[in-house]
Amino acid sequence: MEVASAPSTKPWTRKHLVGLRGVSAEELQTIFRRAAEYKERARNGEPKSSELAGVVVANLFFENSTRTRTSFSLAARRLSADVVDFSASGSSLSKGETFIDTALTIQAMGADQMVVRHSSSGAPQFLTRHLNCSVLNAGDGTHEHPTQGLLDVFTIQERRGSLQGATVALVGDILHSRVARSNIWALKTLGARVIVCGPATLIPPHVTELGVEVSHSLDAILGEVDCLNLLRVQFERQRGAFFPSIAEYAHLYGMNGSRLLSARRDVLILAPGPINRGVEITPDVADGSHSMILDQVSNGLYIRMACLALLQEARRGSV
Amino acid sequence: MATLHLRGGRIVDPASGRDEIGDLWITAGQIRHSRPAAEPDDVFDVRGCIVAPGFIDCRATFGEPGYEEDETISSGSAAAVAGGFTSIAAMPETDPVVDTRAAAEFVSRQAERAGLCRVYPLGAVTKSAKGQELAEIGQLIDGGAVAFTDGKRPVANAEVLRRALQYTGMQDRAILQHSQVPELVAGGVMHEGFYSTLLGLRGMPAAAEEIAVRCNIALAEATGGRIHLMGISTRNSVDEIRQAQARGVRVTADATPYHLLLTDQCLEGFDPNYKIDPPLRTADHAAALIEGLKDGTIGIISADHRPIAAEKKLRELDQAPFGICGLETLLPLCIEALILPGRLSWPELLAKLTTGPAELLGVPGGTLMEGGPGDVTVIDPDAPWTIDAARFRSLSRNTPFHGRSVRGQVRLTIVGGRVCHQPE
Helix, strand or coil, X not given: CCCCCCCCCCCCCCCXXXXXXXXXXXXXXXXXXHXXXXXXXXXXXXXXXXXXXXXXXXXXXXXXXXXXXXXXXXXXXXXXXXXXXXXXXXXXXXXXXXXXXXXXXXXXXXXXXXXXXXXXXXXXXXXXXXXXXXXXEEEEXXXXXXXXXHHHHHHHHHHHCXXXXXXXXXXXXXXXXXXHHHHXXXXXXXXXXXXXXXXXXXXXXXXXXXXXXXXXXHHHHHHHCCEEEECCCCHHHCCCCCCCCHHHHHHHHCECHHHHHHCCCCCEEECCCXXXXXXXXXXXXHCCCCECHHHXXXXXXXXXXXXXXXXXXXHHHHC | CCCEEEEEEEEEECCCCXXXXXXXXXXXXXXECCCCCXXXXXXXXXXXXXXXXXXXXXXXXXXXXXXXXXXXXXXXXXXXXXXCEEEEEECXXXXXXXXXXXXXXXXXXXXXXXXXXXXXXXXXXXXXXXXXXECCHHHHHHCCCCEECCCCCCCCCHHHHHHHHHHHHCCCCEEEEECCCHHHHCCCCEXXXXXXXXXXXXXXXXXXXXXXXXXXXXXXXHHCCEEEEECCXXXXXXXXXXXXXXXXXXXXXXXXXXXXXXXXXXXXXXXXXXCCCCCCCCHHHHHHHHHHHXXXXXXXXXXXXXXXXXXXXXXXXXXXXXXXXXXXXXXXXXXXXXXXXXXXXXXXXXXXXXXXXXXXXXXXXXXXXXXXXCCEEEEEEEEEEXXXXXXXXXCCCCCCCCCCEEEEEXXXXXXXXXXXXXXX
């Protein structure tokens, strides 16, 4: 093993990572420390380690994804795991096999960890009851996307040093966003103030009970936020129209150059991508100096390496 | 036909107000209060047990024809008598839908072949239960249909429902409505509230039910027709029904034990066995249902039996169908929710399982009066047991109560003077 874990912290014990709800601040920092180590080593010209040599990581993507799947594949390969890619199209799913049977089949081939993306909320959690291998949620329906939440928060912490007392606004389609839920849990756990901002039709009921504030005006909150996370409008998950037009949405909630002038001078702009340029963010902002978008993508790799490695350590520890 | 003697039980007959220790005889398929001339063929010592009229469920789904992988009329009848039911009204949501006299007579015929409990067909209100044209309601009644419903797909068009209420009113038959505005629950999985937000599951707002309840009541009031609201689940619904009944509107309602015992928090584990329609709601809604049961606003309890084959039910939550396989667990769940906490007395609970549904459907039974049909359920009210889905008589196993420790067991189910269920 090339990475020595810090002796002062408790060992990681989770066998599955299906969400960030209930994940402690200590656990979040364990993941972040490990991600930072991988990032540092890559910077020093050692991107690859043999930690997961002989381990089989299966990517089960029951919903289309290029970015997340590529990131997970690369993360697993960087740790020398054997990677199996499985996607819903061109598989037995189209022949009517249930997703549990598909997962059991892949497990029987020797998978140790399963990275699961599914359009149904709760599908990864449902699998944990039927599988012995570890389940790592790569996004389920409108529930959680824990590695995206981790990489978003890691990116902010890396730049600011701490989340304690920071004000973070999640802007846009909160109702259909699994990224929003994962962000909310991690940000609240680490002491940030969280505002969700969007049209009333895209703010879920009872969201304030999660400990967040609600705003319907981006302009009203711009001056008080340290960080804006611009969620993509999930056209594919919406049933019917939640707002009158894309133009109106961009007018009210799109982050553009003139809004940037009203924001704090050190504001950080995140977007979990893929971004709709001209809708939630204009190109000048996306490519400007406040944008963390590409940092998010590269941090995503290290966060996913950290999650895969820690889950495997928990598996070894429990044997 | 055999003569049976039930000796020394607590005889509870809500219809007559009788509640006393005594003996009961059944001869020639009828209840007798005094020893008949014929020597009894069987004597049952039922001391310590409650002798009640056979239970009636006003709306169970049996799947046949069309969905025999979930349940047949035969397996559903076996589940019914195991749960203490002697009469069942069968939902018309089969394939084909029970919207013709022939389809209704098929249900009765299959029930006769099964030979366990009485099964009364419910007819569809509209052709193919599509909510557009009235089904042949008169012919359905001639074929044995006792009431009408389009099942979980409510008659949403107010003009169609108005005509249906007028038409069924001619023969004083009730329409059973699942009260829900379809567009407000489209794609919904669970109650819209804190937990739906937390879990990222599409919500079914309470308002979707309450709007439909108001609409249904208004049309019953306008036409003088009889409407029954199935599976009421919200506080405002109970209030609306209470007020309408006070005005004399012919509206009745039922509730399920699930909505009394469970809340939307149960969905946290994404277990599809908790996915039901109407959805599990919050503790405050459950408390309102219990108030409604206590003051009589809700006069009927239903198991809302919806057996679903495992390959269809055990899957992604948003793709799994709604429903609980419920006939065999109704009694202990009612005891847990209503008797043990002292919310209802035994006569009050039994009325909701006997006289309430009998009056709604206009069917015989539901009482232990002299000369009535020999449909009797004997209950051991304290017997502890553990629910085991693997032992269900139903073909399906979709219950969230597997492994639950409960009290109260059916000792004997007698249909028309014949013992149809007697566990060892």
